[in-house]
Amino acid sequence: MMALSQLQRAIQGAVGRITGPRTVSAFKEKGVLSVSEFVIAGDNLVSKCPTWSWESGEPSKRKSYLPADKQFLITRNVPCLRRAASIEEEYEAAGGEVLLDNEDNDGWLATHGKPKENNGAEDDNLPSIDASEINKKNTIQSIPSYFGGEEEEDIPDMGEYEEADNLIETDPATLQTTYLVANEPDDDNILRTRTYDVSITYDNYYQTPRVWLTGYDESRMLLQPELVLEDVSQDHAHKTVTIEDHPHLPGKHASVHPCRHGAVMKKIIDVLMLRGVEPEVDKYLFLFLKFVASVIPTIEYDYTMDFDLGSSST
Amino acid sequence: EVLLEMLRVGGVSKICMSSVDEGFWHKLSSLKLNKLRLDESPIPITGFYAPCSHPQVSNHLTLLAESLPADSDDEPSSLLASQGNRNRCPVPGILLNTNTLESFYALDKQSLLKAEAKKIWDDIYSGKVEEDSSVLLRFLVISFADLKKWSFHYWFAFPALVLDPPATLVNLKPASQCFTSEEAESVSSACNKWRSKSSTADIPFFLVSIGSNSIATLRHLRELETCQNNGQKVLFGFYDPCHLPNNPGWPLRNYLAYICSRWGLGKIHFFCYRENRGFADLGLSLVGEAEISLSQGRSIGGRSHQNMPNVVGWELNKGKRGLRCISLAKTMDPTRLAVSAA
Incomplete structure (x- = not known):
């Protein structure tokens, strides 16, 4: 299986070299993007959702068909307040999913599809996440004994801070709580949460964008890619989400495999057109990120530009 | 009592200030193998930070591969990459990478911190801050890169001048x-x-x-x-x-x-x-x-330029003063990579 996928990758590399990057638009016909359309869509994402920016990545990995300063898109330090499994339970209960593609079991789940009849909330987004509730659930109550108290260390003991601080460094200010000084907040409600760097590259073989995830634990230490799978919808965790080399960054990263992206995007575009909405190529990444949200439901990256999916005409 | 309580909430937060991208360690490894070798002199680096952009998480000072200088002169210029944008404001820093764990522990952390703070203090008096305000955020990292085990020990310091009496x-x-x-x-x-x-x-x-x-x-x-x-x-x-x-x-x-x-x-x-x-x-x-x-x-x-205030700033790790360590054997060890690719 591994050997096969390597072979496949080699073939894809060769095909990529022979055919070269797509230059003719097939956005509406196939749901794919040409290189220049990717740049246009990326520019639009960066201007509408400014937490995203273009980066150039490793100089040695630069792709000549993309501008040097626009090799890929990234948004860093995106919170992921809880694991995907817990959200799925709630979701099933709410009945808010539709299968976009039911030809085979590779189908994509859309969280933005039609809710079941008795579900009043129309075009609902992700279940709302109340920060204080999460905080209680994940930080305070979950001190599992099987980790031998390791978790407990993650919860800062406020008493230790100042004491430790004064061991080496003398900061007279810390003794005076009325002064404006560097001390740890007394507030116990500091949310410790996983965070993600989410990046979008251009996949030359599938001619679609591709999403990559780099995870960090609660103290901003690199998360092993396997643990990233906990934040991926379990329907995708071992099929469409794989761990591979990033095309522009060092190391192994989790990625949503792009083999079905074109087909899914084509379906979304068809639905829009049926509803009388003429899809514009510069909005491609907004549509794309909304669909990616079904794969990584708990990672709160910026796809905020709310735009009409065309529901008004039906 | 109420007044006290109200004022107490104003402490400057310094939770979890640093974040290091995996790319930084990869780049440091190649830099050490190809260029630095046994040279332990301080390396100028660039950290990146941005305002908080989400109500539930703080932002960090982040080190990326581009934070380090190029490891050979003919490498394509990383100048482009080290330029700032709205999501990465460049901040000057210094990296001290030692050759052994012993010399890492033996570093005189207090004087290193003071030396960096002195630069901030001088920049305040010389007017440099008005030209480039990011110098107020100068930082320092000490590290030991164990290239045999692909593990990295490191510790950040964000020098803060201590006003006495405090603000x-x-x-x-x-x-x-x-x-x-x-x-x-x-x-x-x-x-x-x-x-x-x-x-x-x-x-x-x-x-x-x-x-x-x-x-x-x-x-x-x-x-x-x-x-x-x-x-x-x-x-x-x-x-x-x-x-x-x-x-x-x-x-x-x-x-x-x-x-x-x-x-x-x-x-x-x-x-x-x-x-x-x-x-x-x-x-x-x-x-x-x-x-x-x-x-x-x-x-x-x-007179006050001569009398630099005290300095604090070594980063806390999980609430305690101490170094951090990360192992990247999984992504850097060629034998492990060979096994996982087989």
Whole structure:
């Protein structure tokens, strides 16, 4: 299986070299993007959702068909307040999913599809996440004994801070709580949460964008890619989400495999057109990120530009 | 008692300030193998930071592969990459990478910290801060890179000049409660304009001046006297990486040291600029009023440059003073990589 996928990758590399990057638009016909359309869509994402920016990545990995300063898109330090499994339970209960593609079991789940009849909330987004509730659930109550108290260390003991601080460094200010000084907040409600760097590259073989995830634990230490799978919808965790080399960054990263992206995007575009909405190529990444949200439901990256999916005409 | 409680919430937060991208360690490894070898001299590096952009998490000072200098002269220029943008304001720092764990532990951390703080202190007096305000955020990293085991020991320090007596926080509120609605709208749009213009987007310290017509303008620090002469209301603004509703983030400390030492101001308003999803959010941003004892300020100007204040700043790891360690054997060890690819 591994050997096969390597072979496949080699073939894809060769095909990529022979055919070269797509230059003719097939956005509406196939749901794919040409290189220049990717740049246009990326520019639009960066201007509408400014937490995203273009980066150039490793100089040695630069792709000549993309501008040097626009090799890929990234948004860093995106919170992921809880694991995907817990959200799925709630979701099933709410009945808010539709299968976009039911030809085979590779189908994509859309969280933005039609809710079941008795579900009043129309075009609902992700279940709302109340920060204080999460905080209680994940930080305070979950001190599992099987980790031998390791978790407990993650919860800062406020008493230790100042004491430790004064061991080496003398900061007279810390003794005076009325002064404006560097001390740890007394507030116990500091949310410790996983965070993600989410990046979008251009996949030359599938001619679609591709999403990559780099995870960090609660103290901003690199998360092993396997643990990233906990934040991926379990329907995708071992099929469409794989761990591979990033095309522009060092190391192994989790990625949503792009083999079905074109087909899914084509379906979304068809639905829009049926509803009388003429899809514009510069909005491609907004549509794309909304669909990616079904794969990584708990990672709160910026796809905020709310735009009409065309529901008004039906 | 109530008063005490209210004031206590103003402590400058310094939780979890640093973050290191995997690419940084890969680049450091190749730099050490190809260029540095046994050279232990300090390496100038660039850290990146941005204002808080999500109500639930703070931002960090981040090290990326581009933070390090090129490892050979003919490598394509990384100049492009080290340029800032709105999501990565470049901050100067120093990396000390030792050859052994013993020499890592033997480093005189207190004098290293002092030496970096001295640069900040000098930049305050020389006027360098007005040219490039990011020097107020200078940082230091010590590390030991074990290239046999692909593990990295490191420790960050963010030197903070200790005002003595310390500054007092008189008031701290969400910015939305401190402006009239006209002012708030104008402040928001001025901030968004500053953040979207490539020439100002990565400048982390600035002035917010509000005229009697409620129109707010963002200005460079060097324009302070102009604002004061025009009788405008002035706030000292900075990109605040912290998300906590009752705590300004760490850049405020050296900012206050700068304000009182350079400008001799005893009572000022500051503005902790924060965003939500990339746009100014005055509900998350804070406005505070600080009182700084002038005995250390301009009144003794000439002498005070000689007398550098105390310095603190070694980063805490999980609430304790201590180094961090990361193992990248899984992604760097060629034998493991061969096994996983087979």
